[in-house]
Amino acid sequence: xxxxxxxxxxxxxxxxxxxxxxxxxxxxxxxxxxxxxxxxxxxxxxxxxxxxxxxxxxxxxxxxxxxxxxxxxxxxxxxxxxxxxxxxxxxxxxxxxxxxxxxxxxxxxxxxxxxxxxxxxxxxxxxxxxxxxxxxxxxxxxxxxxxxxxxxxxxxxxxxxxxxxxxxxxxxxxxxxxxxxxxxxxxxxxxxxxxxxxxxxxxxxxxxxxxxxxxxxxxxxxxxxxxxxxxxxxxxxxxxxxxxxxxxxxxxxxxxxxxxxxxxxxxxxxxxxxxxxxxxxxxxxxxxxxxxxxxxxxxxxxxxxxxxxxxxxxxxxxxxxxxxxxxxxxxxxxxxxxxxxxxxxxxxxxxxxxxxxxxxxxxxxxxxxxxxxxxxxxxxxxxxxxxx
Numbered sequence: 327x328x329x330x331x332x333x334x335x336x337x338x339x340x341x342x343x344x345x346x347x348x349x350x351x352x353x354x355x356x357x358x359x360x361x362x363x364x365x366x367x368x369x370x371x372x373x374x375x376x377x378x379x380x381x382x383x384x385x386x387x388x389x390x391x392x393x394x395x396x397x398x399x400x401x402x403x404x405x406x407x408x409x410x411x412x413x414x415x416x417x418x419x420x421x422x423x424x425x426x427x428x429x430x431x432x433x434x435x436x437x438x439x440x441x442x443x444x445x446x447x448x449x450x451x452x453x454x455x456x457x458x459x460x461x462x463x464x465x466x467x468x469x470x471x472x473x474x475x476x477x478x479x480x481x482x483x484x485x486x487x488x489x490x491x492x493x494x495x496x497x498x499x500x501x502x503x504x505x506x507x508x509x510x511x512x513x514x515x516x517x518x519x520x521x522x523x524x525x526x527x528x529x530x531x532x533x534x535x536x537x538x539x540x541x542x543x544x545x546x547x548x549x550x551x552x553x554x555x556x557x558x559x560x561x562x563x564x565x566x567x568x569x570x571x572x573x574x575x576x577x578x579x580x581x582x583x584x585x586x587x588x589x590x591x592x593x594x595x596x597x598x599x600x601x602x603x604x605x606x607x608x609x610x611x612x613x614x615x616x617x618x619x620x621x622x623x624x625x626x627x628x629x630x631x632x633x634x635x636x637x638x639x640x641x642x643x644x645x646x647x648x649x650x651x652x653x654x655x656x657x658x659x660x661x662x663x664x665x666x667x668x669x670x671x672x673x674x675x676x677x678x679x680x681x682x683x684x685x686x687x688x689x690x691x692x693x694x695x696x697x698x699x700x701x702x703x704x705x706x707x708x709x710x711x712x713x714x
Contacts, residue, residue, distance in 0.1 A: 332446040339440055340433070340450075344381040349432055353380065353425040360424035363417030364408075375404045376425055383429075383457045398464035405468030409476065415469050422465055426458045487545035493554065493578060494519070494547055494585040506578075509543040511554065516575040517542060518558055519584035521592050522551040523569045536563050550589070554581060561603055569595055573606045590617060615705055625702065626709040632681045633710065640681075641711070646674040647684060648707040655694055 343349045353376045358365040364372060378400045408418045430451060437447045486509060491497045506513060524533050530551055534544045542555030558572055571592045573584040584606075591609040594616050606613070615622065633640040646664065650671060653659040657668040664671065678684045685699060695703075 332442050333450075335440060336437060336442050336446055336450055339436055339442070343432060343436065350377050350380060352432065353428050356428035357421035357425040361413075361417045361421035363413045364421035367411060367413070371407075372421070375400065379404075379461060380429065383454055383461070398461060401461045401464035402468030402471070405465040405470075406472035409469045409472035415466065418465065418469060419462065422462055426462075429458075430454070483545060486543045487547065489543055490545045490547050490552055490554070493581045494552060496582055510541050510556075511543065511578070513578060515556065516577055517554040517556055517581065518575050519573040519581055519588050520544075520551075520553045520555060520558075521571050521585065521588040523592060523596055524551060529565065529568065533565070533568060539563075547585075548589070550592070552585065552588075554578075559603065564603060567601060569601050570603045571595055571606055571609070572603060587613065611701075615708075622705060622709040623713070626706045626713070629703065629706040630682055630710045635710075643674050643678040643681070644707050644711055646671055647678050648704065648711065650675060651700055651704045651707070655700075 350373060354369060354372045357372055357376070358369065382400065405418065409415075433451065433454070434447060437450075438444075489506075489509060511517065520537065522533060522537075524530050530546065533551060537544050537551075537553060537555065537559055540555045540557050540559050542553055544551065544553035544555075546552070556575070559570075564570060569592065571588045573588050576584055587606050591604070591606045591613045594609055594612045595604055597616075598612075630644070633644060635641070646660070649663055650657075650660045653663060657671050660671045661668040675684065675686075679686060684703065685695060
């Protein structure tokens with residue numbers, strides 16, 4: 327009866343220890359002290375697992391369970407998480423074993439203080455040690471399984487990047503080309519080319535996983551995230567701070583050309599501080615004009631030679647004319663945007679005409695400009711304002 331009573335007292339003591347936040351903190355401290363790699367992680371990461379494993383271990387003793395019969399899913403998850411976080415298996419085990427040793431010390435210390443015989447404590451510790459050994463094996467199993475997954479993911483990512491560099495840049499791989507079918511591509515298929523500027527490098531992996539849900543292949547090409555996909559991602563799939571430019575679906579033979587256009591359009595969109603998903607066709611005008619900086623400067627300095635960059639009034643004239651062109655040569659719309667009277671817009675356009683020869687618009691002649699006239703003067707005005 328005395329032994330049975332002592333065993334019951336020990337079971338009650340273990341339940342108290344399992345729920346004791348102070349005991350959990352001591353195990354956490356031991357693990358972080360003995361393993362610098364674990365110590366670099368947030369303490370909450372270690373605390374969560376220690377509390378769960380401590381409770382499960384003491385429950386296993388109380389239920390007289392076979393240590394090998396438990397699922398140990400939490401232990402495998404611990405091993406997998408540490409592999410993903412870059413903790414070495416040696417560093418992980420140093421932390422686990424330090425927490426295990428401190429748990430044994432606490433059981434002995436509190437058990438003796440409660441008057442529990444050493445024989446009962448020894449029997450309990452043997453059971454707990456069996457559970458702890460099974461936990462360590464499960465931790466290592468989870469770690470190794472995650473390692474294999476990470477290696478497979480890394481190999482697939484590297485293969486995808488090689489394939490993209492071959493398709494988007496025309497680079498020879500120096501080895502057997504990766505088969506298209508491995509990435510769900512077909513030689514006769516049509517695919518959207520995407521390029522993205524995630525901003526923060528830490529977002530690249532998260533963005534890649536989201537885009538990969540649409541199918542295709544993605545990787546880092548020329549320091550940008552790029553990819554080929556059979557369908558565009560929904561707008562809600564992207565973070566608000568991410569910029570993505572996409573080309574219409576085209577045959578794989580045109581992927582290299584589409585990539586060049588997307589990269590050029592991405593630069594333009596980034597310069598305009600755009601975010602979200604944008605079609606390269608929607609940025610076509612700005613992209614084409616941005617590709618000719620020397621011609622833009624010649625046009626600006628020739629058509630607007632009479633304007634002085636130091637003159638605020640001249641900048642006002644140029645800004646008004648650009649707004650007028652951006653709003654369909656409408657005096658009322660331009661005045662509304664600039665918060666002035668339509669007559670003010672008319673006056674400024676007349677003064678710019680006197681200074682530069684800007685052709686009169688529909689407000690004066692009733693005739694709208696031709697498309698080429700509009701492009702030429704819009705480009706000159708935009709360049710002059712941007713560069714000064």
